[in-house]
Amino acid sequence: MAALEAAGGAGSARFVGGCVRNALLGKPVDDIDIATTLTPPEVISAVKGAGLKAVPTGIDHGTVTVVSGGKPFEVTTLRRDVETDGRRAVVAFTTDWVEDAQRRDFRLNALYADAAGVVFDPTGEGVADAAAGRIVFVGDAEQRILEDGLRILRFFRFCAWYGRGEPDADGLAACARLKDRLGQLSAERVSKELLKLLAADDPRPVVRVMAASGVLSAVLPQAQGLARFDSLVGIETEQLFQCDPLLRLAALLPDDSTVGLEVAEALRLSNAQRDRLVAALGREPRVVSWMSPREARRAVYRLGAQAFCDRTLLAWAASDRPAATIQWRALLPMAQTWPRPVFPLSGEEVMAAGVPKGPMIGLIMREVEDWWIDHDFTDDKLSMVEQLKAVAQGMAY
Structure with a gap:
């Protein structure tokens, strides 16, 4: 801030957006964004002159990432929209703070603060909205959404994180009218915003409103209902338990790995997220609260601890047996702490039993592995060798 003001004069740089909002609310601040009247070349020159690193991460839109003390700060020149298509905007730089505020999404995000902590509220309502938990679009809600359709999901996300009471009627109506614009957005932007929404402490009231407005089916047509969620x-x-947005997403879907x-794929989730979602929504082996320890170990071995825990929580949420809480809960630490054994039989041992090299080795190993699992992962190697011989003799190869 000192470097920017040294180049642009007092009042040429202010903190903006979420960091100001969260500071006012006493909430943790993650990213720190700065708005400035300086142009990107002037920003780069100013911070380099102060010995800081400048990375032109979004130079066409006026953004320079400045690294100070190993931390990134996004510094963006004041802007006004020249042209928008609902996904991206052509901007022109300005020195007018009010004009910059008018292109932002919600009034509680159009807040600025100088280095001394003095807050500037160009819309005149941002500070009051933050305090009251009101999520209200800057200016005309429909126009803000036409500029960027992702603001529909952002409206619900901010309602889930910061809202109190009923959502703003004008904003909700605009989101419902323009929900089809979500289909024009990149899957990556949609999934990122949806998972952020689901990561709120209690997104249930907002997700219910999304469903009633038709927005949920527009973004997630596979959703089967809200009861399990x-x-x-x-x-x-x-x-x-720690909130788990991906598992909450799974709870909105039917138990069908194909749907997962x-x-x-529709949301372009990462490979790890995809695999977890698919495994969580599988139907076999079925997880129930009355599983014996032996049955539970068998399921953990087949599924892995993560998938077993996910299926346990989903089955628990779908259960009509609230008195079974102790049984459901007991399954989780067992899965998380049980040392999953390694099948102790090798292909060499199968061949040593007289089975020729080829696909029959795998078939016999799977048959013996099933026996080993049924015997609760016995460590009696002699019994396993005897079972191997019996299986090998019983198969024609």
Whole structure:
């Protein structure tokens, strides 16, 4: 800030957006954005002169990332929109703080503060909105959405994170009218915003409004209903589990791994997220609260600890047996702490039993592995060798 003001004069740089909003609300601040009247070349020159690193990350839109103390700060020149197509904007630089505020999404995000902590509220309502938990678009809600359709999801995300009471009626109506514009956005932008929304402490009221407005089906047509989702969030809250946005996404979907794959591909989830979602929505082996320890170990071995825990929580959320909380909960630490054994039989041992090299080795190993699992992962190697011989003799090869 000192470097920018040294180049542009007092008042030429202000903190902006989420960092100001969260500071006012006493909430943690993650990213720190700075707005300035300086142009990108002037920003680069100013910060380099102060010994800081400048990276032109979004130079066409006026953004320079400045690295200070190993931390990135996005410094963006004041802007006004010249042309928008609902996904990206052509901007022109300005020195007018009010004009810059008019292109932002919500009034509580159109807040600025100087280095001394003096807050500037160009819309006149941003500070009051933040304090009251109101999520209101800057100016005309429909126009803001036409500029960027992602603002529909951002409206609901900010309602989930910062809103209190009923959503702003004008904003909600505009989101419902323009929900089809979500289909014009990149899947990556949609999935990132959707998972952020689902990561709120309690997104249930907002997701219900999304469903009623038709926005949920526009962004997630595979959603089957809200009962299991509501129950899962309740379990996380009551049991003090960490909220899990990907599992909450799974709770909105049917237990069908094919649907999980379809959603993962439509949202362009990462490979790890895709695999987890698909595994969580599989149907076999079925997880129930009354599983014996032996049955539970068998399922953990087949599924892995993560998928087993995911299926346990989803089944728990779908269960109509609230008195089974102790049984459901007991399954989770077992899966997380049980040392999953390694099948102790090798292909060489199968060949040593007289089985010729080829695909029959794999078939016999799977048969013996099933026996080993059924015997609760016995470490009796002699019994396993005897079973191997019996299986090998019983197969024609």
